[in-house]
Amino acid sequence: MIQNIPVIREIDPASVAARLTTAPRLAVLDDDPTGTQTVKDIPVLTTWTVDDLRWALRQSSPAFFVLTNTRSLSPQDAATRNREIARALHEASRAENIPYVIASRGDSTLRGHFPLETDVLAEELRSVGAAPDGVVLVPAYIEAGRLTVDSTHWMRTPDGDLLPVGESEFAKDATFGYASSALPDWVEEKTQGRVPADKVLRITLTDLRTGGPAHVADLLATLRDGATAVVDAVCDDDLRVLALALVAAEENGTRLLYRVGPSFVRARAGQPAHPPLTAPELAPLRAPSPHGLIIVGSHVSLTTRQLNSLRERTPDLAEYELDVAQLLDPARRDAHITETASAAAASLAGADTVIRTTRTVVTAADPDESLAISRSVSAALVETVRRITAAHRPAFVIAKGGITSSDTATHGLEIRRAWARGTLLPGIVSLWQPVDGPAAGIPYIVFAGNVGGADALADALALLRSAA
Known part of the structure; x- marks a missing residue:
C-alpha cells in the first residue's frame, strides 16, 4: 500500500510558520473536542458569542478551535449550529479586522455530518461574498495511523496492519456509516451522487512530494464553484507541503x-509534532487535590480494551457504573444518577475514580433515534460529573470519548475558554487549561474513543499521577 511512493519532501515547520504571518486566521470548527490533540498552546472556545470569538482572534495564535459538538446532534441542529457560528465569526472578524478561513474538523475515520457541514458553511460564506472555490478534504491523522495514499484512506489496526477504513468498525457506525474507502467514491456516496467521483480533484503523494507547493497551489487554483479536492498524506511533511500550497493559493x-x-x-x-507534556510541566497544572476523575462514555472496542488495561495496572481505582437501562427509564434515571454521583464524590477523597457507562451499546433501527439515545446517556453522564465536581474538586478530569468529552467540557465543567496546552501521549490525548468558570485550575484531558493502544488510558493516568 505504501510501497513505490516518492521520497518525502522535507519541510521545516518554521518555514510554514513564517508564511502564516500574513495569512488569514484558521478557525477550526471542531465537531468534537478531540481535534486539539495534535497541537500546543492553541485557544479553544466551547461557546461562540461574538465576544468569545473576538477574544480568540486577538490571541497571538495562527489558529483557534471552536467546539461545536455537532457529531452528537441531528442534521438539522448541526446545520443550525454551523450557521450560528459562521455568522458570529464573520461579525467578530469585521470587529477585529482580522480575516479568517474555516476548517470543519471531522473524524479521521470519516464519521460526521459531511457534506452537510461544509454545504452550510459554504452557503454562509457565499452570503457575505466569500463563496469558496473549493472544499479540500484532508482526513489524515498521522499518529493514530489514519493515512491517505492514492486517494484511499487507511487505518492502522492494533496488530500494526493497515485496513481500508470502509472495512473498519467505524464504517458500520449506526449514524454515520459508509462503504467506500477511496475518498472520491466516499464523496460520491456521502453526497448521494451530487459530486461524482470522477469530478473530485485528487492531490496525490506524487503531487505533494515531486511537484511541491507551487505545483499543488496550481492544482488548487483549478477548483471552481465549490468543487471537492481530496489530499493524500502519510506524514507531517506531506501536510506542510499542502499548507504552503494553500497559503499561496489563497494569496x-x-x-x-x-x-x-x-x-x-x-x-x-x-x-x-511536540513531545508529550512531562511530569514537571504537568505539576503546576494539577489542582490541589489528591485524586482525579476519569469519565468513560465511548463504547468502541478499543476503549473497552483500554479500560480493562487500566483496571489491571491500577488496582487501587474506585469504579462506578451508570447503567444505561436505568438511565433510559424515566422512573429510575434521576435516583440512579444521584446515587452514583454521591458515591463517586465520596471516593475521590481516597482514590482516583472512574465513572463509566454500561459497555453494551444500545442502539435503535433509525440513525436519529440511535443518536438520541447517545445524547440521553451522555446527558446523564455529564449531570453525574457536574454533581461530583460540585461536591469534591478533583485534581484533574479525564474524559474518554468524543461526545463524552464535549458534553463534559461544556455542561459538566462549564468551560467557555481554554488553551490546548499539549498532549499526554505522542500526538493524542489533549490537555486543556480552562481559563474561566468553575473548572479554572482543573486540567481537563480530552481522550478520543478511537485512539491509542490498549495501555494508553493507563499510561495517561500514570503520567498524571507522576506529577502529584
Whole structure:
C-alpha cells in the first residue's frame, strides 16, 4: 500500500510558520473536542458569542478551535449550529479586522455530518461574498495511523496492519456509516451522487512530494464553484507541503473551505509534532487535590480494551457504573444518577475514580433515534460529573470519548475558554487549561474513543499521577 511512493519532501515547520504571518486566521470548527490533540498552546472556545470569538482572534495564535459538538446532534441542529457560528465569526472578524478561513474538523475515520457541514458553511460564506472555490478534504491523522495514499484512506489496526477504513468498525457506525474507502467514491456516496467521483480533484503523494507547493497551489487554483479536492498524506511533511500550497493559493485569490482530520491543523498552524507534556510541566497544572476523575462514555472496542488495561495496572481505582437501562427509564434515571454521583464524590477523597457507562451499546433501527439515545446517556453522564465536581474538586478530569468529552467540557465543567496546552501521549490525548468558570485550575484531558493502544488510558493516568 505504501510501497513505490516518492521520497518525502522535507519541510521545516518554521518555514510554514513564517508564511502564516500574513495569512488569514484558521478557525477550526471542531465537531468534537478531540481535534486539539495534535497541537500546543492553541485557544479553544466551547461557546461562540461574538465576544468569545473576538477574544480568540486577538490571541497571538495562527489558529483557534471552536467546539461545536455537532457529531452528537441531528442534521438539522448541526446545520443550525454551523450557521450560528459562521455568522458570529464573520461579525467578530469585521470587529477585529482580522480575516479568517474555516476548517470543519471531522473524524479521521470519516464519521460526521459531511457534506452537510461544509454545504452550510459554504452557503454562509457565499452570503457575505466569500463563496469558496473549493472544499479540500484532508482526513489524515498521522499518529493514530489514519493515512491517505492514492486517494484511499487507511487505518492502522492494533496488530500494526493497515485496513481500508470502509472495512473498519467505524464504517458500520449506526449514524454515520459508509462503504467506500477511496475518498472520491466516499464523496460520491456521502453526497448521494451530487459530486461524482470522477469530478473530485485528487492531490496525490506524487503531487505533494515531486511537484511541491507551487505545483499543488496550481492544482488548487483549478477548483471552481465549490468543487471537492481530496489530499493524500502519510506524514507531517506531506501536510506542510499542502499548507504552503494553500497559503499561496489563497494569496492568489483562491477561496477554500476545509474538511479535515486533526493532523491538518498542526501543519497549517506551522507547528512541529511536540513531545508529550512531562511530569514537571504537568505539576503546576494539577489542582490541589489528591485524586482525579476519569469519565468513560465511548463504547468502541478499543476503549473497552483500554479500560480493562487500566483496571489491571491500577488496582487501587474506585469504579462506578451508570447503567444505561436505568438511565433510559424515566422512573429510575434521576435516583440512579444521584446515587452514583454521591458515591463517586465520596471516593475521590481516597482514590482516583472512574465513572463509566454500561459497555453494551444500545442502539435503535433509525440513525436519529440511535443518536438520541447517545445524547440521553451522555446527558446523564455529564449531570453525574457536574454533581461530583460540585461536591469534591478533583485534581484533574479525564474524559474518554468524543461526545463524552464535549458534553463534559461544556455542561459538566462549564468551560467557555481554554488553551490546548499539549498532549499526554505522542500526538493524542489533549490537555486543556480552562481559563474561566468553575473548572479554572482543573486540567481537563480530552481522550478520543478511537485512539491509542490498549495501555494508553493507563499510561495517561500514570503520567498524571507522576506529577502529584
